[in-house]
Amino acid sequence: MISVRDLKKVYDSFTALQSVDLEIEDGEFIAILGPSGCGKTTLLKLMAGFMKPTSGEVIIDDALVASPRQLTPPEERNIGMVFQSFALWPHMTVREHVMFPLLHHRFTAKDLKKNMRERVETVLELVGLKQLAGRYPAELSGGQKQRVALARAVAALPRLLLMDEPLSALDVELRMEMRREIQRIHRKTQSTIVYVTHDQSEALAMADRIVVMNEGRIEQVGTPEAVYTKPETEFVAAFVGKCQLMKGTWEEGVFIPEKLPLERWKDHGVSVKLKKKGFYPVRPEQWRLAPGGERGEGGIVTLVQYQGKEIHYTIQVENEEWEVHDSVYSPRFYVGDEVSLSLRSFAETREAALV
Incomplete structure (x- = not known):
């Protein structure tokens, strides 16, 4: 379980987050939805451990991981990350990308390390990249690169998977295909997913619950149907639907x-x-x-x-x-x-x- 309590982040004179409270259950798919500059990526970075909050705290599995006085860095949290830019290493093959977290992720289970090659093949099969395992990023299409980034993120079975607008660089057809892929991976791995997007159709199609943000605040939290059919504020009514x-x-x-x-x-x-x-x-x-x-x-x-x-x-x-x-x-x-x-x-x- 993830608890975000009274979280605030200030950059000089700009307040990016204003007293955010949020509870995320194990295995949930949460979409954080809002326009550019609403604070959604700042919230994701605080959950990941890339920076300290100005006030408030983040608690993961009953452990305090972020406060103004304490910060557990990303490598010491059981998380996986998928970035908008793919962030692939040009000198590594697809198979090496998937193997990397199994070798270096401190939370990788012993049975996964013991059966590393089998796990790599399972993940490659999961994302449909088995036939491309020996290729380098320069030899892949945009959709294939995104699949590699997903495979690398889920290989070590992290408790929490954080995604920062992972499909925004893809064309419409690829986005639709990757939506289905991410949902399938979620069902197979049962990881908790926090997915940042400005695309309301993505959030409505994929999430168990949607967190709608505006100007550093949470406007509404609810199921896709509740957010769409029963908006609570003027902003949600205008932005969603x-x-x-x-x-x-x-x-x-x-x-x-x-x-x-x-x-x-x-x-x-x-x-x-x-x-x-x-x-x-x-x-x-x-x-x-x-x-x-x-x-x-x-x-x-x-x-x-x-x-x-x-x-x-x-x-x-x-x-x-x-x-x-x-x-x-x-x-x-x-x-x-x-x-x-x-x-x-x-x-x-x-x-x-x-x-």
């Missing part, structure tokens, strides 16, 4: 949107913070479009983007632009069309997502 924060009035658990006064929306778990500010978060796929003049108030289509199974519309409603994602099997609208908008029920939203 690109919600439209509708302004309006709450009356006895029912929301009356300011710009759609004919609508009455039920409370499906809107947070207290958003209610107090008179907001109701609506995701793009929750909107129902109809030709102008039908029930509901509306606007004008200003942009249409075909996305395969979805059409992404931009709707001008007075002085605002609202995003709407609709199925290609729904009635089609075009730039300049007048449309009315209403809110789908949660059942309709789920049904539309399955089409």
Whole structure:
């Protein structure tokens, strides 16, 4: 178990982390999600042991590993690291990269050291690199290099695997492939994974829980579904799922949107913070479009983007632009069309997502 308690990190006059508290269970896959400069990489570095916190502490398996007065360096922690830049050694083959932690990691179990060659072959098989074991990094593609970095990190079966935006340098197809690879490795090794990313789709697809950060603070912690469907703050609503924060009035658990006064929306778990500010978060796929003049108030289509199974519309409603994602099997609208908008029920939203 990892405990982060009241953690703060200050660089000169800049506060990178502000009183962060977090508990991570053994075997969990945690994604730390947020924009550039939000403090997520600083938090990862403090967990790894690359620097001391200004205040607070990090505890791993009941042992204090970081505080303002104490720091256990990375090599003395049972961790593996995967970096954005791969960090491979040009003079070592793929097999030598995988063998390195087995030879030098102080926490490598005796049975792994005893059966080192067998373990190397098992890990190479796990990441699909058995046929490339004799190659050097210069002879590998980007995806293959990332697999080597993963193999090296998991070879010694560390208790904690830290990943700092490991897929950001890869193209879209490779990222999708490597997501599946990382999930498969997690299931096989049962290591605890802390995965830093700015990509919400990665976090939603892979993590058991997501930690959403902004300006050095944790905004929300929860399952991917909870973070996506029930954002607790304005930032989470806008950053994860690109919600439209509708302004309006709450009356006895029912929301009356300011710009759609004919609508009455039920409370499906809107947070207290958003209610107090008179907001109701609506995701793009929750909107129902109809030709102008039908029930509901509306606007004008200003942009249409075909996305395969979805059409992404931009709707001008007075002085605002609202995003709407609709199925290609729904009635089609075009730039300049007048449309009315209403809110789908949660059942309709789920049904539309399955089409």
